[in-house]
Amino acid sequence: MNYVFHLLIYFGVYAILAMGLNLIVGFCGLLSLAHAGYFAIGAYAYALGTLAWGLDSISALVLAFVSGGILSFLTSLPTWRLKGDYFVMASMAVQVLIYSTAYNWVSSDAQLGTLANLTNGPFGIAGISRPVLFGVKLSSLGAMAAFSLITAAVCMGICHLLQTAPWGRTLKCMRDDELATKNLGKNVQLFKVQALFVACALAAVAGAIYASYTSYIDPSLASMDQSILLLSMIFVGGMGNLKGPLVGAAILLLIPEVLRFMNIPDAVAAEIRVMLYGLMLVLIVRFKPEGVAGDYKVN
Amino acid sequence: MTQTNDKDLVLEAKGLTKSFGGNAVLKGVDIALHRGEVVLLQGANGSGKTTLLNILTNNLKPDGGKIKKYESLGRTWQDVRLFSSQTLSDNIAMATPRQSGENPIKAIFTAWKTRQEERKNESDAKAIMRYMGLADRTDVSGSNAKIAEAKFVAMVRAIRAGAKVLFLDEPLAGLDHVETEAILETLNDLVKKYGLTLVVIEHALNIPKILKIATTVWTLKDGKLTVGTIDTADDASGGELKSWLKSQAIDGQLNEIDIPGGAHLTIASRKKDTPVVLEISDYTVNRGARPVISEPISFALREGDLAVLEAPNGWGKSTLLESIAGLIPATTGTVKLFEEDVTTTPVWKRAKKGLRLNRAAGTLFTQATVIENARLNHVTEPVLPNLSNRKAGSLSGGESRRLSFETVLNNPEAKILMFDEPFQSLDITESARVRNSLSNNKITILVSIPFLINKRG
Known part of the structure; x- marks a missing residue:
């Protein structure tokens, strides 16, 4: 049963990440490589909030959300007028910046969470405690899974309200034709900033749940591999609607689990997993470019 | 010109200048536009009409001058x-301005209210669609809209966004006679009933139609704008089509073939007793799952033939030509090139056999220069000699059309040429030049055009 709970916790985390990234790629038409960076920002904010700054779990979760949202300006403001390849390159620069910051903001003499040692660098942060909500510590895996899924459901509700409102429609129009949208009096730059704010804040919330579950985080959370994994989820599952990212998160989460039951040695399984991801992407691009359950075909 | 006073002024511009790569396109343009005016903005290809429109609508910054x-x-x-x-x-x-649901905070926290507002907005949009006679097309996606529907919606969308002055870039381009009349009637209504001001750019063929509703004519020439009378329009492919084709046929006789679905093929034989080089038999084409040419069509062209395929919009002219070229697979039937069945032959092999297609748009390598585009088509004669080193993507609409047309027409490896709507967006001089070029090239040519007249002349 614990194994199922473990999978459900991860599904909640990756579903939130994929839903957020879907807002940027599937709704704005901007291919972002920085999403894992915001995942890491949320994880670090939660870890520092609870371990170093004495915040309770809910405040740390709010801190993660706000940090992700505010630091989204790192991507949205410099890329105000960028799209296509230029946006991809700028988002990659942001990802590298976040990763380098997490890796290098360390001093062995200073206490964790101070200006001298904010992230503990490559050593990461250990001992992150499980969330305590309304006086109840979520120490069991079942409670943690419920927390992860309920948070994912709330995020799904937020995404649903946004995507089905005129806000979501305007994002799609902007994705189809930015010039025509602008000429109809819509402030396309503001819409982009808002979409990135929501997406990055959601990624940070996912990071907070992840940190509280695994109790250990390090800079690899912000790696390019993570960003590519997240992009693979929405490419495979599909974009431009709500269900595509959920399907993608489920598929990419289940692939390594299937290999686990095939008695393949771990080292080989890791290689096979990467090959399967690659094969799946090729097949999707060739035969179903809108993904398994999406309604937007990336050009 | 309409009698007006300053109260009626809706747009004023003084001394507008604009250059591209040292070429001055606008050299001090002054404009005074008044409420209720319908302006026809005319000028030769490359005269700067679209540049001026882009500047006036804030899509391009002028080098100098002021706009109020x-x-x-x-x-x-x-x-x-x-x-x-x-x-x-x-x-x-x-397009509706100030929708509360465009604010993400309101969309989340006052979802009930924004949804109510959105329902009203959607119902208004559907009412507008009914008013335009498109009640049964509300749920058609923008990518599947017919050209006339798309033009209606684009106009209404701009008005819905609050526009009182509407700039229309070739609103009649690509429309057949019935659609043209419907658009003109709507434009007339917008001016008379709703007091809109219109500035319309149109190419030579459609100028007489716009003149039915125009009150003012602006002419752009040599970078200056003048208010005056217009040139008389030529009809490159309507009434004069038949006489032009007759003049091409060796015996003055045309071979006319009715094609299922309301299309018509007119063939002028320019050489005697030549072999069949292109043969289409029992041909139908789908685009994905959607049948486009569903009734089987058959025709054959001989070496040296000049053929014009006239068909209403939505008939599938572009689809047919693209399919013959190998870009879209045939659903049924066969294509034979020089008596060889090429129905399943890939596009590049058909091109190697000498079949070339000039599509209505997207035929240039935009990052390559003019001369590079010509050389990629094995054309050594100068095309647009003054612009040889300009990137094709930076050319005006007219210049792009010309480069695209000339490079395909003069390709020495071409044996059968297909042109999709080559007269579209051309002024009088360009239309005549295209006709002359088509007349002078004696290889097999198939041209598609929309029906421009009610019944063929």
Whole structure:
């Protein structure tokens, strides 16, 4: 049963990440490589909030959300007028910046969470405690899974309200034709900033749940591999609607689990997993470019 | 010109200048636009009409000059630019200004209220669609809209966004006679009933039609704008089509073939007793799952033939030509090139056999220069000699059309040429030049055009 709970916790985390990234790629038409960076920002904010700054779990979760949202300006403001390849390159620069910051903001003499040692660098942060909500510590895996899924459901509700409102429609129009949208009096730059704010804040919330579950985080959370994994989820599952990212998160989460039951040695399984991801992407691009359950075909 | 006073001024511009790469396109343009005017903006290809429109609608910065706007402006594009993922109804609904549901905080925290507002907005959009006679097309996506529907929606969308002054870039381009009349009637209504001001760019063929509603004519020439009378329009492919084709036929006789679905093929034989080089038999084509040419068509062209395929919009002219070229697979039937069945032959092999297609748009390598585009088509004669080193993507609409046409027409490896709507967007001089070029090239040529007249002359 614990194994199922473990999978459900991860599904909640990756579903939130994929839903957020879907807002940027599937709704704005901007291919972002920085999403894992915001995942890491949320994880670090939660870890520092609870371990170093004495915040309770809910405040740390709010801190993660706000940090992700505010630091989204790192991507949205410099890329105000960028799209296509230029946006991809700028988002990659942001990802590298976040990763380098997490890796290098360390001093062995200073206490964790101070200006001298904010992230503990490559050593990461250990001992992150499980969330305590309304006086109840979520120490069991079942409670943690419920927390992860309920948070994912709330995020799904937020995404649903946004995507089905005129806000979501305007994002799609902007994705189809930015010039025509602008000429109809819509402030396309503001819409982009808002979409990135929501997406990055959601990624940070996912990071907070992840940190509280695994109790250990390090800079690899912000790696390019993570960003590519997240992009693979929405490419495979599909974009431009709500269900595509959920399907993608489920598929990419289940692939390594299937290999686990095939008695393949771990080292080989890791290689096979990467090959399967690659094969799946090729097949999707060739035969179903809108993904398994999406309604937007990336050009 | 309409009698007006300053109260009626909706847009004023003084001394507008604009250059591209040292070429001055606008050399001090002055404009005074008044409420209720319908202006026809005319000029030769490359005279700067679209540049001026882009400047006036804030899509391009002028190098010099001042613009004062007293009313909100809107525009449409020659290539329409509907939102392809949205339904026609949503294309209109999204344009509504100040929607509370566009604010993400309100969309989340006052969802009930914003949804109520959105329902009203959608119902208004559907009412507009009914008014335009498109009640049964509200749920069609922008990418599947017919050209006339798309043009209607693009106009109404701009008005829905609050435009009181509407700039229309070739609103009649690509429309057949019935669609043209319907658009003109709507434009007339917009001016008479709703007091809109219109500035219309049109190419030579459609100028007489716009003149039915125009009150003022602006002519752009040598970078200057003058208010005056217009040139008389030539009809490159309507009434004069038949006489032009007759003049091409060796015996003055035309071979006329009715094609299922309301299309018509007119063939002028320019050489005697030549072999068949292109043969289409029992041909139908789908685009994905959608049948486009569903009734089987058959025809054959001989070496040296000049053929014109006239068909209403939506018939599938472009689809047919693209399919013959190998870009879209045939659903049924066969294509034979020089008596060889090439129905399943890939496009590059058909091109190697000498079959070339000039599509209506997107035929240039935009990052390559003019001369590079010509050389990629093995053309050594100078095309647009003054612009040889300019990137094709920076050319004006007219210059792009010319480069695209000339490079395909003069390709020495071509044996059968197909041109999709080569007269579209051309002024009188360019239309005549295209006809002359088609006349002078004696290889097999198939040209598609929309029906421009009610019944063929």
